[in-house]
């Protein structure tokens with residue numbers, strides 16, 4: 366898997382799915398529509414500011430709340446290349462991997478907004494290039510690694526036809 | 530030996546598994562709603578899906594934005610109906626009710642089942658001792674295709690509830706109290722077993738309220754001890770082995786429990802009602818998969834009988850299902866509530882999820898029997914949502930401010946349940 370580089374947008378703990386994408390915007394299959402409202406109630410300028418490849422960074426329990434897959438889809442559609450958090454809520458974590466949005470858990474961290482980050486998915490390391498600090502990422506179950514490597518669960522099942 | 534989660538997953542995996550193991554297991558039942566099915570249909574087709582692995586085990590429900598409030602959602606509903614026409618399965622159209630209520634009511638989920646729902650409150654079925662997990666749309670599409678899901682066997686937290694829930698206090702107060710104690714990430718990745726003498730007399734409906742809000746602690750699923758559980762059919766309950774291993778064990782005595790309220794903007798921001806009594810409210814809502822069953826509506830009717838709600842407060846009620854609504858019509862509950870000024874909406878999610886049917890104005894205060902009050906949850910990030918039991922919601926609608934129902938029935942020895 367690749368090494369991703371981008372600018373960090375940093376938020377706090379317990380960012381719930383209603384703040385990632387409010388329920389009123391989720392009833393759509395248009396990815397642009399999701400991207401236009403991503404993080405709207407948390408940071409109204411985010412959707413304008415985010416650049417392709419940027420990295421979202423959060424604290425504890427990112428993505429808690431609803432099972433809406435529109436949450437990782439909205440982030441991906443907005444150009445976010447990877448989400449880094451202390452840890453994730455369970456369903457968000459699965460959903461992100463399933464749609465091919467890399468997510469990594471690094472525990473407590475000191476990443477600041479605007480820092481340049483490098484995420485090495487294979488080595489399991491996040492490097493803050495601005496302050497030089499490295500963070501080890503939590504290990505993912507092998508089945509998730511396989512799904513992420515395939516580019517998501519759709520591709521994985523296209524390839525294998527079943528869980529292998 | 531095993532916790533309930535370990536026992537059910539082992540049985541499905543066909544080999545003994547314990548917390549931390551990864552298992553690929555067959556699924557007994559699966560459901561998706563209009564909030565999650567459209568993306569799942571797209572993922573299923575992209576996976577090359579031509580038919581459902583077993584249509585008998587598949588349910589589709591239109592409940593989150595039902596009836597359709599605009600053409601975009603109308604087209605998503607149409608997509609679901611077309612999919613059902615081609616693929617089969619069980620279809621619940623506009624007005625039949627909320628997904629979780631329907632799955633339990635219709636026997637689509639039964640004790641010891643392993644059930645996957647594309648909705649985060651799927652753990653509700655832990656009231657029946659099913660291992661029920663919420664997933665997103667792509668995971669769900671994979672179940673439609675393969676009949677299987679991969680799971681990490683969770684660790685389990687045991688919560689023992691001692692004493693007796695006082696008269697006039699409900700299972701909603703109990704679970705709000707627990708969410709306050711544990712926090713919204715208190716059970717992330719874990720299963721919960723609720724057990725102890727305080728739960729034995731609870732109805733299935735009250736148990737569903739408890740299991741439902743396992744999601745508000747981040748739990749993967751939650752089981753209510755089946756001792757005392759009455760179901761309309763024969764069943765075998767599953768109990769943990771005496772030597773089961775728990776990650777944590779909590780003990781609470783609930784004999785002194787008071788009504789509990791979640792303040793904005795998080796379901797774990799819990800206070801006893803005494804601290805918020807008198808806060809004026811603009812809108813009251815009794816609905817959702819947490820609290821809109823017959824006993825909840827009867828509780829509200831008990832408080833509102835022969836009365837009129839406060840002129841500055843509106844009361845919206847959405848029964849959990851058409852069956853619940855019909856029962857409430859038949860026994861006079863719906864009439865009492867309607868004459869008290871309640872506006873009944875189509876059975877479904879309604880205001881709970883903020884897509885339509887009761888979106889509050891800026892600065893308005895809502896008291897709601899639902900399960901989440903994250904900022905913007907009800908459709909307006911500038912509104913303030915408080916969560917409470919249906920009894921507290923009804924009492925607050927009556928007085929126009931947050932009110933302890935006990936003060937309305939002072940001196941009476943009363944039981945809401």
Ligand code: SF4
Nearest residue numbers: 650817818878881882
């Ligand atoms: S009632 Fe609310 S919490 Fe329950 S399934 Fe519907 S939207 Fe979700």
